[in-house]
Amino acid sequence: MLWRILLIQAVTRVPVWIVLLSFGSRFPQFISGLVQIILLLVYWWIRRPGPRSWLGMHLLLSLFCSIALLYPISPMGYGLMALVVFLVQGRTDRDRVPLYFSSYEVLTVLATLMPQNQGVFFDLGCGDGRVLAYLSKRYPGWGFKGFELALIPWLLAQWRCRDCANVEIFRSSFWQAPINQADVIYCFLSPEPMRELGDQFSQQGHKGSLLISNSFEIPDGHPDQVLTIKGVLQTNLYVYLFAHQ
Ligand SMILES: C[S@@+](CC[C@H](N)C(=O)[O-])C[C@H]1O[C@@H](n2cnc3c(N)ncnc32)[C@H](O)[C@@H]1O
Numbered sequence: 001m002l003w004r005i006l007l008i009q010a011v012t013r014v015p016v017w018i019v020l021l022s023f024g025s026r027f028p029q030f031i032s033g034l035v036q037i038i039l040l041l042v043y044w045w046i047r048r049p050g051p052r053s054w055l056g057m058h059l060l061l062s063l064f065c066s067i068a069l070l071y072p073i074s075p076m077g078y079g080l081m082a083l084v085v086f087l088v089q090g091r092t093d094r095d096r097v098p099l100y101f102s103s104y105e106v107l108t109v110l111a112t113l114m115p116q117n118q119g120v121f122f123d124l125g126c127g128d129g130r131v132l133a134y135l136s137k138r139y140p141g142w143g144f145k146g147f148e149l150a151l152i153p154w155l156l157a158q159w160r161c162r163d164c165a166n167v168e169i170f171r172s173s174f175w176q177a178p179i180n181q182a183d184v185i186y187c188f189l190s191p192e193p194m195r196e197l198g199d200q201f202s203q204q205g206h207k208g209s210l211l212i213s214n215s216f217e218i219p220d221g222h223p224d225q226v227l228t229i230k231g232v233l234q235t236n237l238y239v240y241l242f243a244h245q
Pocket residue numbers: 088089090095097098099100101102123124125126127128129130131147148149150153172173174175187188189
């Protein structure tokens with residue numbers, strides 16, 4: 001991955017920078033950064049490698065780097081940025097689970113997997129609450145609980161679900177979630193916590209409960225169903241049924 005990033009930087013930025021320098025340009029780094037943004041847009045237009053939100057993220061990052069090269073940022077500025085990252089991403093350093101969102105395609109498939117008319121649904125690491133808001137409107141007989149540690153996503157989830165009477169959102173770690181109370185557990189995390197989560201599910205799940213993991217499998221687990229989701233990301237939903245007891 002790192003070599004690819006370095007290669008992209010080298011191909012898209014360094015030659016432009018050298019040309020600008022040789023013409024005595026005043027802001028070679030800034031302008032080469034802008035050229036890189038244009039190349040990124042062209043690449044995206046041709047290949048469409050991911051959802052549009054990724055493009056926005058990369059553009060903002062490139063633009064920010066260019067501006068940072070033009071106007072030196074004080075150490076306080078970097079401290080502030082670290083704080084914003086912490087408020088948005090929570091303890092990514094510890095949990096290894098960053099913030100990104102389930103696609104609309106995933107939501108529509110999830111809605112077909114709810115096994116009965118009533119039950120309890122958990123979203124472990126519920127982000128901005130989009131999964132809970134979407135399903136709670138379609139399944140008024142269900143109770144929905146979200147667990148989220150990062151402050152800003154948690155606030156967004158509270159706001160998004162403000163009119164959903166059957167949704168509760170907790171600002172707590174999903175490791176504290178009472179798994180035994182859930183009929184369906186949904187998660188979209190990362191490879192890092194999946195083994196431990198699988199262990200927790202197999203110890204605390206109740207007969208008939210489902211664990212649905214977006215994109216990340218439980219290592220050595222055997223999903224009862226694998227659903228391929230259409231859309232730019234082409235992810236899988238791994239469905240595990242708790243069959244004991
Ligand atoms: C990939 S996002 C998924 C968001 C949402 N479930 C969705 O599918 O759109 C994962 C979320 O888990 C949160 N998270 C990471 N570790 C957590 C923990 N230990 N307890 C609660 N939330 C956590 C992150 O802050 C992030 O918002």
